[in-house]
Amino acid sequence: QQQVKQSPQSLIVQKGGIPIINCAYENTAFDYFPWYQQFPGKGPALLIAIRPDVSEKKEGRFTISFNKSAKQFSLHIMDSQPGDSATYFCAACQSGAAGNKLTFGGGTRVLVKP
């Protein structure tokens, strides 16, 4: 049962391009939506997160767009760099529910070519 669907599975962009990763969720009780970045052999690292009371959040070159009515959210990486090459995971959580468990999407492998 995949409650968070992520697309595309992989993405190749040139340096300076803007990779866009999309996620859709089903559970309307989710109220916290983080994005994690994972490099090979490492655990996921929190990149940026958003709550449904805002439609957009920016942190450095990373931007989340959130569409509550469509139950979709996306990550944009502005001015992408080769060092951004990694796997990105969206996730969702019902904060305040027991445990604050995260439900992850399937991941997107991003390759930024120099």
Place this chain on the structure above:
Amino acid sequence: DTGVSQDPRHKITKRGQNVTFRCDPISEHNRLYWYRQTLGQGPEFLTYFQNEAQLEKSRLLSDRFSAERPKGSFSTLEIQRTEQGDSAMYLCASSLIGWTDGYTFGSGTRLTVV
């Protein structure tokens, strides 16, 4: 090191053997989580502790799996009678109760069952 530490980083075991992994969370964090990540997939929740109490276990956690957090500090995850399907990355994460900024993952233990 103030991050989440996991040991060992890699474990190769023969089918049928028992294995145990250790996680040392960030010291002031009272919640500790175990997730499993198979190749090319997002992490999946296994179980979590609040202090020393194990409050939830996923259906993924069969009776061959057991986790402990004896003094509310470090945690161990044991897999008995390992199967090839247990091959995965086992991730530990920790957080404070009532977090607003997500939780911190360790680098994981990569288990290979041969």
